[in-house]
Amino acid sequence: MTDILDAGLLLSWYDTHKRILPWRQTxxxxxxxxxEVMLQQTQVATVIPYYNRFTDAFPDATALADAQDDRVLKMxxxxxxxxxxxxxxxxxxKVRDEHGGRVPDTxxxxxxLPGVGPYTCAAVQSIAFGHSLAAVxxxxxxxxxxxxxxxxxxxxxGVKRAIQDxxxxxxxETRPGDFNQAMMELGATVCTxxxxxxxxxxxxxxxxxxxxxxxxxxxxxxxxxxxxxxxxALAVVVKDGKILVQKRPAKGHLAGMxxxxxxxxxxxxxxxxxxxxxLMDELGxxxxxxxxxxxxxxxxxxxxxxxxxxxxxxxxxxxxxxxxQPVDWITTEDLNRLAFPTAxxxxxxxxxxxxx
DNA sequence: TATCCGTGGCT
DNA sequence: TAGCCAAGGAT
Numbered sequence: 001m002t003d004i005l006d007a008g009l010l011l012s013w014y015d016t017h018k019r020i021l022p023w024r025q026t027x028x029x030x031x032x033x034x035x036e037v038m039l040q041q042t043q044v045a046t047v048i049p050y051y052n053r054f055t056d057a058f059p060d061a062t063a064l065a066d067a068q069d070d071r072v073l074k075m076x077x078x079x080x081x082x083x084x085x086x087x088x089x090x091x092x093x094k095v096r097d098e099h100g101g102r103v104p105d106t107x108x109x110x111x112x113l114p115g116v117g118p119y120t121c122a123a124v125q126s127i128a129f130g131h132s133l134a135a136v137x138x139x140x141x142x143x144x145x146x147x148x149x150x151x152x153x154x155x156x157x158g159v160k161r162a163i164q165d166x167x168x169x170x171x172x173e174t175r176p177g178d179f180n181q182a183m184m185e186l187g188a189t190v191c192t193x194x195x196x197x198x199x200x201x202x203x204x205x206x207x208x209x210x211x212x213x214x215x216x217x218x219x220x221x222x223x224x225x226x227x228x229x230x231x232x233a234l235a236v237v238v239k240d241g242k243i244l245v246q247k248r249p250a251k252g253h254l255a256g257m258x259x260x261x262x263x264x265x266x267x268x269x270x271x272x273x274x275x276x277x278x279l280m281d282e283l284g285x286x287x288x289x290x291x292x293x294x295x296x297x298x299x300x301x302x303x304x305x306x307x308x309x310x311x312x313x314x315x316x317x318x319x320x321x322x323x324x325q326p327v328d329w330i331t332t333e334d335l336n337r338l339a340f341p342t343a344x345x346x347x348x349x350x351x352x353x354x355x356x
Numbered sequence: 357t358a359t360c361c362g363t364g365g366c367t
Numbered sequence: 368t369a370g371c372c373a374a375g376g377a378t
């Protein structure tokens with residue numbers, strides 16, 4: 001019953017054991033919001049330096065709204081899920097233009113902003129404004145499915161409803177922000193995916209999974225899909241000591257990031273075939289493909305790639321964007337001024353060595 | 357409901 | 368080592 005998820009026990013534990021984190025040293029809704037977006041699917045230790053750089057460079061919502069897209073994306077570089085960055089920027093501009101620069105203080109107004117889903121809305125509105133809304137994230141899923149030994153795949157409608165009902169009933173009316181953070185803190189530091197330390201858990205006496213000795217059996221996950229490996233051929237087109245780079249489209253995979261031209265090697269194609277096809281489609285040029293600079297592999301969420309980087313030159317004509325994506329010639333020093341995906345960035349040392 | 361969307365740390 | 372996982376949202 002309500003004893004199983006006891007907000008009083010949880011809050012007492014949190015008061016004693018919570019970690020000191022940068023976004024816990026402020027009540028600024030903008031900073032709390034920024035931290036929540038960065039923390040989506042991203043670990044605390046990874047976020048901290050990014051959060052500190054952002055708050056230094058953009059101390060409030062209007063400062064971020066006024067910033068140039070490329071500068072913000074460059075600061076996000078390496079954090080992943082780049083649509084979070086694009087949506088955050090869109091949202092800040094709405095805050096500036098439609099809310100007088102103040103973060104909306106009601107769930108109704110806040111939840112309509114780009115990149116703000118059910119979790120982020122509940123987290124920000126409870127932590128920053130004291131609204132009694134229960135936030136459900138991966139930690140909460142794990143803690144609650146264990147407390148109540150919820151069988152069934154955690155992403156199924158029934159289990160999701162059971163989890164939401166449990167936290168809705170338990171969330172503190174007086175300290176909802178701390179309640180939400182306490183649930184997540186418990187999941188992150190005690191009720192961990194592997195080898196949870198039940199001896200340190202304030203809710204251990206009522207935990208059904210522990211009573212069954214099956215803590216690690218929850219949450220139940222669905223079947224996982226195999227991830228394909230795609231070969232990708234890329235070109236370092238060199239001319240007058242400069243390198244050709246292009247910007248990815250504003251939507252989709254790695255939106256707005258810069259990269260070397262090239263693309264998937266289709267079945268039956270040679271690497272040179274693929275480079276010829278891709279550079280003609282994207283830039284309207286026929287490359288003279290030279291030696292292989294090097295190769296790296298990289299894993300994304302739903303597929304892996306093996307990148308093969310080739311030296312190349314273009315003869316007559318100059319590369320021109322055929323798909324509306326900006327194109328630029330840059331020096332090796334400029335590589336660090338633009339936002340590149342990590343997979344491309346892995347190739348930089350090989351490239352610098354090859355161009356020696 | 358299922359899939360897409362990154363990266364780094366951990367075991 | 369290879370897979371798992373993390374303070375999710377959009378479509």
